[in-house]
Amino acid sequence: MPSPETDTGTTAPGAGPATSNGAAHETVAFPAAGPGAGPEGPRDTALALAGVSHSYRGRAGTVDALGPIDLEIAAGEFVTIVGPSGCGKSTLLRLVAGFTAPSAGTITASGAAVSGPAPTRGFVFQQHRLFPWLSVAGNVGFGLRGLPRAARRERVAELLELTGLADVAKARPYELSGGMQQRAAIARALAPDPALLLMDEPFAALDAFTRERMQEEVRELWRRAGTTVVFITHSVDEAVYLGTRVLALSGRPGRVVSDRASAVPYGERPRTDPLFAGLREELTEVVKQAASLSVAQRRSAALSGGRGR
Ligand SMILES: Nc1ncnc2c1ncn2[C@@H]1O[C@H](COP(=O)(O)OP(=O)(O)OP(=O)(O)O)[C@@H](O)[C@H]1O
Numbered sequence: 001m002p003s004p005e006t007d008t009g010t011t012a013p014g015a016g017p018a019t020s021n022g023a024a025h026e027t028v029a030f031p032a033a034g035p036g037a038g039p040e041g042p043r044d045t046a047l048a049l050a051g052v053s054h055s056y057r058g059r060a061g062t063v064d065a066l067g068p069i070d071l072e073i074a075a076g077e078f079v080t081i082v083g084p085s086g087c088g089k090s091t092l093l094r095l096v097a098g099f100t101a102p103s104a105g106t107i108t109a110s111g112a113a114v115s116g117p118a119p120t121r122g123f124v125f126q127q128h129r130l131f132p133w134l135s136v137a138g139n140v141g142f143g144l145r146g147l148p149r150a151a152r153r154e155r156v157a158e159l160l161e162l163t164g165l166a167d168v169a170k171a172r173p174y175e176l177s178g179g180m181q182q183r184a185a186i187a188r189a190l191a192p193d194p195a196l197l198l199m200d201e202p203f204a205a206l207d208a209f210t211r212e213r214m215q216e217e218v219r220e221l222w223r224r225a226g227t228t229v230v231f232i233t234h235s236v237d238e239a240v241y242l243g244t245r246v247l248a249l250s251g252r253p254g255r256v257v258s259d260r261a262s263a264v265p266y267g268e269r270p271r272t273d274p275l276f277a278g279l280r281e282e283l284t285e286v287v288k289q290a291a292s293l294s295v296a297q298r299r300s301a302a303l304s305g306g307r308g309r
Contacts, residue, residue: 043074044110046196046228047096052105053253054091064253065091068105071256075195078222078229080239082283083249084291089232092254093200096230097123110195119143122189124199128181130173130188136160137169140187159187162221179210183217190225199231203238215242236287240280241271248286258286
């Protein structure tokens, strides 16, 4: 597992702007990101998407939600994804999790084709979705039922310690604060030691103060656990603060229009760092453009009676 510190500001050899639709948003300060070789040598590919797209077919017609997307994520990266509302971010994560099969393309996680949910891919939803009838410890250990009792207990204790929930192990989810509930959900997702942790706007329902605290905690968890993370958010600020690599999607159907390595060292990353502010401004502009484009595209599709709402 490479040190996360070394992931920042590196450009993979041969990695261009890595956009799947040819749109590039060039700046000098922020190199295009991509997996491959960091200063510490080549890294394993944790996740690969090749020509992935997805359309929903319903009574109201077909919605082209995502893609095509070509993307590689190296083991140990913390990839954050931003994009306008409805551009397919959640769809992308659900495809990677194996909850939904893509309409086209292939997804490979740790070298194996994704064909359904697996404990090697942990998922954290916007709402915690803890089981209300189980204690915090019961929730965290839920995915470990195949383990011998002692090993399971040990793993649960380790995760409760890691997420600062040891004192409330016996509490029910409704007795916890929103931040603690989300920490328990993260602990549950981490319990089977997944190679990939997929997080879909996990802090969206939290107040601003708790959200900032959770950002610190998830950063620390990632540094300690070393799991590859893919994190969806509406907040450009959150994306830039958390990610070693930040992707921006276009309006629906979402494609990668910007792929940036963070140039700010991960260890101490104050929001006041000019590099941080620069990347945030650049990405805010990219997302704004994508949002206004997608509104215009939808209007013109509606006028011409075209496919996709
Ligand atoms: N089960 C479904 N059936 C039909 N259409 C769907 C379904 N799920 C999502 N969609 C549509 O697909 C598009 C992408 O949805 P998705 O939830 O992936 O976007 P998103 O970027 O995560 O949105 P947001 O940022 O608002 O949460 C949207 O137009 C949405 O209405």
